[in-house]
Amino acid sequence: MIHPKSKHRVVITGMGIICPLAHDIENFWNALMEGKSGIDKTTIFDASTFPSTFSAEVKDFDHLKYTSQPEQHNGCNRGTGFSIAATAQACKQAGIDIETENPTDNIDRERLGIYLGAGEGSTDNDMFFTSLAESWDNEKREINWDKWANTALPMMDAMRELEQEPNMPVSHIAAMTGARGIVRSCLTACAASTQATGEASMLVRNGDADVVITGGAHSMIHQLGLTGFNRLTALSTKNDSPQTASRPFSASRDGFILGEGSAILIIESLESAKKRGAKILAEISGYGSSSDAFRVTDMHEEGRGAVQAINAALVDAGITYKDIDYINAHGTSTAENDSIETLAIKKAFKERARQIPVSSIKSMMGHLIGATGAAELISCVLALRENTIPPTMNLDDPDPELDLDYVPNKPRKVQLNTVLNESFGFGGQNNVVIVKRFRE
Amino acid sequence: MEQKRVVITAAGAATPLGLTMEQTWEQLCEGASGIDKIKAFEPSGFPCQLAGEVPDFKVRKYVPKKYRKATKLMCRDIELAVVATDDAIRTAGLVTKAIDGDNINIDPRRTGINIGAGLISCDLEEIAPAVSRSLTDGKFDIKKWGKEGIQYLTPLWLLKYLPNMLACHIGIIHDIQGVSNTITCGEMSGLLSVIEAAETILRDFCDISVAGAAEAKVNPIVMSRQCILERTTKDYNDTPDKACRPFDKNATGSVFGEAGAILILEDFENARKRDAAPLAEIAGVGQSASINKEYQHLEPDGKAIAIAVKKALADASIEPDKLDLIIPHGTGIPADDMAETRGLNTSLGESAERIPVFPSKSMLSTTGAASGAIDLAIAAKAILEGKIPAARNCDEKAEGCNLNINRELKETKINYALCCGYTYGGQTAAIVLKNING
Numbered sequence: 001m002i003h004p005k006s007k008h009r010v011v012i013t014g015m016g017i018i019c020p021l022a023h024d025i026e027n028f029w030n031a032l033m034e035g036k037s038g039i040d041k042t043t044i045f046d047a048s049t050f051p052s053t054f055s056a057e058v059k060d061f062d063h064l065k066y067t068s069q070p071e072q073h074n075g076c077n078r079g080t081g082f083s084i085a086a087t088a089q090a091c092k093q094a095g096i097d098i099e100t101e102n103p104t105d106n107i108d109r110e111r112l113g114i115y116l117g118a119g120e121g122s123t124d125n126d127m128f129f130t131s132l133a134e135s136w137d138n139e140k141r142e143i144n145w146d147k148w149a150n151t152a153l154p155m156m157d158a159m160r161e162l163e164q165e166p167n168m169p170v171s172h173i174a175a176m177t178g179a180r181g182i183v184r185s186c187l188t189a190c191a192a193s194t195q196a197t198g199e200a201s202m203l204v205r206n207g208d209a210d211v212v213i214t215g216g217a218h219s220m221i222h223q224l225g226l227t228g229f230n231r232l233t234a235l236s237t238k239n240d241s242p243q244t245a246s247r248p249f250s251a252s253r254d255g256f257i258l259g260e261g262s263a264i265l266i267i268e269s270l271e272s273a274k275k276r277g278a279k280i281l282a283e284i285s286g287y288g289s290s291s292d293a294f295r296v297t298d299m300h301e302e303g304r305g306a307v308q309a310i311n312a313a314l315v316d317a318g319i320t321y322k323d324i325d326y327i328n329a330h331g332t333s334t335a336e337n338d339s340i341e342t343l344a345i346k347k348a349f350k351e352r353a354r355q356i357p358v359s360s361i362k363s364m365m366g367h368l369i370g371a372t373g374a375a376e377l378i379s380c381v382l383a384l385r386e387n388t389i390p391p392t393m394n395l396d397d398p399d400p401e402l403d404l405d406y407v408p409n410k411p412r413k414v415q416l417n418t419v420l421n422e423s424f425g426f427g428g429q430n431n432v433v434i435v436k437r438f439r440e
Numbered sequence: 441m442e443q444k445r446v447v448i449t450a451a452g453a454a455t456p457l458g459l460t461m462e463q464t465w466e467q468l469c470e471g472a473s474g475i476d477k478i479k480a481f482e483p484s485g486f487p488c489q490l491a492g493e494v495p496d497f498k499v500r501k502y503v504p505k506k507y508r509k510a511t512k513l514m515c516r517d518i519e520l521a522v523v524a525t526d527d528a529i530r531t532a533g534l535v536t537k538a539i540d541g542d543n544i545n546i547d548p549r550r551t552g553i554n555i556g557a558g559l560i561s562c563d564l565e566e567i568a569p570a571v572s573r574s575l576t577d578g579k580f581d582i583k584k585w586g587k588e589g590i591q592y593l594t595p596l597w598l599l600k601y602l603p604n605m606l607a608c609h610i611g612i613i614h615d616i617q618g619v620s621n622t623i624t625c626g627e628m629s630g631l632l633s634v635i636e637a638a639e640t641i642l643r644d645f646c647d648i649s650v651a652g653a654a655e656a657k658v659n660p661i662v663m664s665r666q667c668i669l670e671r672t673t674k675d676y677n678d679t680p681d682k683a684c685r686p687f688d689k690n691a692t693g694s695v696f697g698e699a700g701a702i703l704i705l706e707d708f709e710n711a712r713k714r715d716a717a718p719l720a721e722i723a724g725v726g727q728s729a730s731i732n733k734e735y736q737h738l739e740p741d742g743k744a745i746a747i748a749v750k751k752a753l754a755d756a757s758i759e760p761d762k763l764d765l766i767i768p769h770g771t772g773i774p775a776d777d778m779a780e781t782r783g784l785n786t787s788l789g790e791s792a793e794r795i796p797v798f799p800s801k802s803m804l805s806t807t808g809a810a811s812g813a814i815d816l817a818i819a820a821k822a823i824l825e826g827k828i829p830a831a832r833n834c835d836e837k838a839e840g841c842n843l844n845i846n847r848e849l850k851e852t853k854i855n856y857a858l859c860c861g862y863t864y865g866g867q868t869a870a871i872v873l874k875n876i877n878g
Binding site for chain 2: 001002003045046047048049050051071072110114118120128129130132133135136138141142143145146147148149150152153156157158161162164165166167168170171174175178179180181182183184185186187188189195199202206208223224226227228229230231232233289290291292293294295296297304305308312425426427428429
């Protein structure tokens, strides 16, 4: 394998987002500045009897508005639909031609890659539950497989089944953009799209691709998704006050809020961006990944894996903990994450820990699971642009144990040059990406 | 700094032909078939009643005593990955926390893990009783489900089925704390995971990486999905060992199965220092994407295979005529086999007709995410042993197929071997392995 000695600088030239707060970048930023909430009663299905009856949904959205080839995309799952729209936005900003046989954007399609952290689509619930209801033999305590097959097979739709596969978002984006380079999709739970962005930046840095469409897409607001997270007691059950239920770092935090969406970034080598005359939004300078190797149910008690990922990203960026101006936290609003993340920040940032502003936009946006890290990374790029830190909303009852500067309840103007984005997945996969203001 | 090289120092597997890579290899060389009537559930009501199933095992035996309780949180996909990893780590001579906590010979922070996975379906027998408590007039009632039904599921239910749990369990069992990822690109998850693992070594994120994939497709929902996508043969239920016929005239679809395959990738210098003898070197890699209206099929001209193979050859700095073995994706789905044949012809030119081709799925079935990782393990063994097993069931080549399907066990020196493939959705990958003693 050829591994070049000269490394490329990696810059961001386009961004797009579909999330509970907004369907475009500028409105996303405005919502963060206004402290809006994207959280409300669940409407996608009847969740009224679940322990958590609310979620952060993307509303009034039709992905087919973003494509001129509806026949190629009409059967996709929710997450894929979000990714199609976010990709269209990001490509437009970066000047990448989509849905054309003859692109004139000066990008070699064999060097245009895609790397998403993307999740599976929802099960076909009607088929799934009906066939189990029909085939369960309560006396024998087993499924009658003949009955199951007779019920399930006629109900199954081939495309509906295929579109559940977690690689389908990247497949649709390849069809849309004509990308023929490296195409990968990963699913490291809540860290997936931070991981994807980090790995994509490595492909550009090492010259394996000139341009990569990266980010994430996911929706787990479906019957089995809500079931799974509710059984884990990971979700907030503040059913009477959905808008203020996401309370990262507060004393009354009681779980995260299941969200959905897609966030896409166009990253490319500095040479490619200059050659194409693309406007540079920021630079990705560091990436770190680690594994807790502790328990599948809990984060390492001392934040060992998180600290290792932060340190790896700092080393990769060639900087130290003294150079970080702002930390965009994973900050899920669960008791465990927010405590251990605070501990990890203290360990990694030592005497500076209390001086560095830390905030969690999940307080407004909810938790987009696989897509969350990329949405948060976009907020970091916008924070750099505006020299403003988005707040941690609903932080009106601080947890006395958590004593960092969490930028409570209103945005803060401050000069920013280098910011760090953290994502930690269930099962202990940790990913950190560092972005900085671009300077020649 | 000297150019780093990445070598494979061991291959581990749990396949329909054995619970280790060694057994699998022996069986392949003997011409065995791992395909049979489905045992995991009563298949008589299903159009395809066949699968490649891994022989019985108890996963508890493959984990430290302290970790036995956690095996309750493992779905079949995770179990297969655990078994294959145990084989790989032992074969490589690595001493991890699980092997012998007092004599660990790896640096956990400099060891990475990159295990690909499929779309894991939940165990239907596990969830059915909860569904049966949620009926109104015999029909599923979501209100009852939310209130009562879900209480019948174990609290940690979701954690059994997250694709990243393969890597997470293995990370905990063996104490692997370095760079970690889970690629979920259907049937390319295995090849892509190995490529990325090799990259993490080249960029000095780790010295060793536990890389590969596992998937258990023998679940009624998963098997039915392949059926209605018309990827499965329905015509050989009475002759299981004849069912999967890559590149054969009488092929009518694939047979699906389950497996785990894990490679130990290592920085060459790291392997040399600890006197580990590599099986092969990862000489070149290439990737691309098929763009096709029908996402479940490779584009008819196989262009994305051609791009990936050309890139892998260029990365390895070799011409096509240097290849001595090809393990293609070759599923037995006629349109896909034909498209792959065209892609290989485009990228290899005249060499496409000469180089021996071993379609492993004729014996192992299509094992989803695991398939590419198994092919790499087979290619590495073939290089080490100088042997190419005979493919089954290619009795008469399909019209238009000009590939040299290897039909008899062949003893020959292999300098370079190519593994390539594609997945529904379109991602393609190719890896060139090099004989280290070449």
